[in-house]
Amino acid sequence: MSRYSLKPLPHRSDVFEVAVGWDPGLDTFFVMVFGVVEADHDPEVLHWLGGQPRQIATVEELEAEISPYAKLPMELGRHLRNDQRDGDAGPSQRLSRFISKLLIAAAR
Template identity: 55%
Template sequence: MSRYSLKPLPNRTDLFEVAVGWDPGLSTYFAIVFGAPEIACEPKVLLWRGRSYCEIYGVAELLDIVREFAEVAPGLQCRLDADRSAEPTS
């Protein structure tokens, strides 16, 4: 499994983190958006896609989901493709 932490967009001060990656066990990419934590609390999950089998099979679809929340670094698509190739479906 891979996981990358993306920087929320500057206008999304309500967010703590956006995480993406490849889950070979579920044969899907995933995206999790965490809200800003309240004092002494864990960040709340605001969006979680890719938690069922083959839900997000393409990198382009994954990146379309997260672009409204986070900055997508150049080369991320290639890394995610490589992760899927390195850890194929279980």
């Protein structure tokens, strides 16, 4: 799994962090947008997508999803595509996807 932190857009003072990455087990990109941290509290999750299998299939879909909160640098887009490509290669990732499919099927 990869995870990268993006700086929020200047006008989004309500956003502390935009986290994006690739989850090979779920075969999806993900985005988590965290609100500004208040004293003695965990940051609030303002937006989260990518916790279900194949929910965000492409970097372009990910970019559209984060556009209200942050810009995706071109170089990071390339890294994410590489993460997707490389994450599918190993046996542990294939096993992880298989287990995820079993768990999803059992929950139905």
